[in-house]
Amino acid sequence: MTTPPTEPTGVTKVTCVGAGVIGGGWVAHFLARGYDVTAWDPAPDAREKLRRLVDAAWPALIQLGLAEGASRDRLTIAGTLEEACAEAQFVQESAPEKLDLKRDLLARLDAATPPGVVIASSTSGYPMTDMQTEAADPSRLLVGHPFNPPYLIPLVEVVGGERTAGEAVEWASRFYEVAGKSVITMDREVPGFIANRLQEALWREALHMVANGEATVKEIDDSITEGPGLRWAFMGPCLTFALAGGEGGMGHMLDHFGPSLKSPWTRLEAPELDAALRDAMVDGCDEAAEGRTIADLVAERDQGVIDVLRATGRLPKGGAE
Ligand SMILES: NC(=O)C1=CN([C@@H]2O[C@H](COP(=O)(O)OP(=O)(O)OC[C@H]3O[C@@H](n4cnc5c(N)ncnc54)[C@H](O)[C@@H]3O)[C@@H](O)[C@H]2O)C=CC1
Numbered sequence: 001m002t003t004p005p006t007e008p009t010g011v012t013k014v015t016c017v018g019a020g021v022i023g024g025g026w027v028a029h030f031l032a033r034g035y036d037v038t039a040w041d042p043a044p045d046a047r048e049k050l051r052r053l054v055d056a057a058w059p060a061l062i063q064l065g066l067a068e069g070a071s072r073d074r075l076t077i078a079g080t081l082e083e084a085c086a087e088a089q090f091v092q093e094s095a096p097e098k099l100d101l102k103r104d105l106l107a108r109l110d111a112a113t114p115p116g117v118v119i120a121s122s123t124s125g126y127p128m129t130d131m132q133t134e135a136a137d138p139s140r141l142l143v144g145h146p147f148n149p150p151y152l153i154p155l156v157e158v159v160g161g162e163r164t165a166g167e168a169v170e171w172a173s174r175f176y177e178v179a180g181k182s183v184i185t186m187d188r189e190v191p192g193f194i195a196n197r198l199q200e201a202l203w204r205e206a207l208h209m210v211a212n213g214e215a216t217v218k219e220i221d222d223s224i225t226e227g228p229g230l231r232w233a234f235m236g237p238c239l240t241f242a243l244a245g246g247e248g249g250m251g252h253m254l255d256h257f258g259p260s261l262k263s264p265w266t267r268l269e270a271p272e273l274d275a276a277l278r279d280a281m282v283d284g285c286d287e288a289a290e291g292r293t294i295a296d297l298v299a300e301r302d303q304g305v306i307d308v309l310r311a312t313g314r315l316p317k318g319g320a321e
């Protein structure tokens with residue numbers, strides 16, 4: 001691996017490739033943290049969509065506090081991938097979740113980006129080992145898995161593949177921290193990383209319950225927002241359950257409730273995502289939205305996350321020098 005030419009604290013220019021929900025969210029995040037951002041996306045309407053996404057995110061980012069010099073004017077939309085990467089000091093790839101596409105794209109990004117510059121993929125679950133196969137220099141490719149929207153949810157899971165250099169993983173973890181993210185650096189590839197593995201268990205059970213008519217979409221959502229979700233914003237599931245054991249903590253909790261783990265509460269296998277289940281989820285979400293549009297829900301979510309970050313003393317820090 002060629003040593004990254006810029007220290008994590010010295011980065012001023014970031015490139016985002018793929019500018020949909022997540023790529024656009026990364027653009028908004030890096031702009032708000034004071035970076036010059038260059039974006040590239042092959043869709044004909046990408047430019048307008050990206051501007052709309054950044055404009056919709058900006059009021060939330062102002063509330064959180066922009067880094068010095070942060071401006072939406074520091075966004076450049078490049079005409080080609082090569083132009084986008086030519087001066088990049090860090091590249092974040094957020095293209096569609098298709099393995100072949102990611103393989104080819106990461107190889108193209110590797111060819112177009114100055115030597116040593118770290119390239120991260122936003123993939124939700126592909127191991128980098130499977131994606132770095134076509135690149136001439138796989139040592140600088142790694143996963144930087146964000147959470148939607150990346151401009152508000154702090155967590156990034158960082159993990160390399162078999163051919164990624166440890167130096168690249170260290171550099172990326174430090175860079176994300178400087179850029180105001182909260183980083184978990186994994187020392188091995190695990191299916192679904194950490195958070196998506198946990199989320200998927202819950203999501204799978206939600207789909208089973210809707211498919212079997214055991215609960216509505218609204219009941220499932222209320223069961224989390226009115227219940228465990230309130231605790232999880234500041235205390236994870238393990239410490240939360242330690243308190244379920246009272247003064248005996250986790251030891252008593254496991255002795256008391258451990259045996260019920262063997263009860264058939266969960267189904268483990270994912271349900272068949274057939275047309276009926278798809279319709280039930282889509283209709284249930286429409287009903288639960290009670291007339292609110294996607295834009296209304298995005299604004300509501302953004303305000304909710306800001307309120308939680310504020311209430312729990314976790315406003316973002318960092319930004320480009
Ligand atoms: N949507 C989510 O909640 C999350 C998604 N991710 C990951 O982020 C990545 C992007 O997902 P989304 O933003 O949701 O998808 P999206 O469909 O909203 O955006 C994908 C964008 O990539 C563009 N694109 C298509 N072909 C491309 C190519 N060859 N090169 C560059 N860009 C290309 C599309 O025009 C589109 O704008 C995926 O890997 C996904 O797994 C990660 C965390 C959360």
Ligand SMILES: C[N+](C)(C)CC(=O)CC(=O)[O-]
Nearest residue numbers: 123124146147148196199
């Ligand atoms: C739905 N998803 C699997 C793409 C979600 C993520 O990857 C992370 C998130 O934002 O929850």
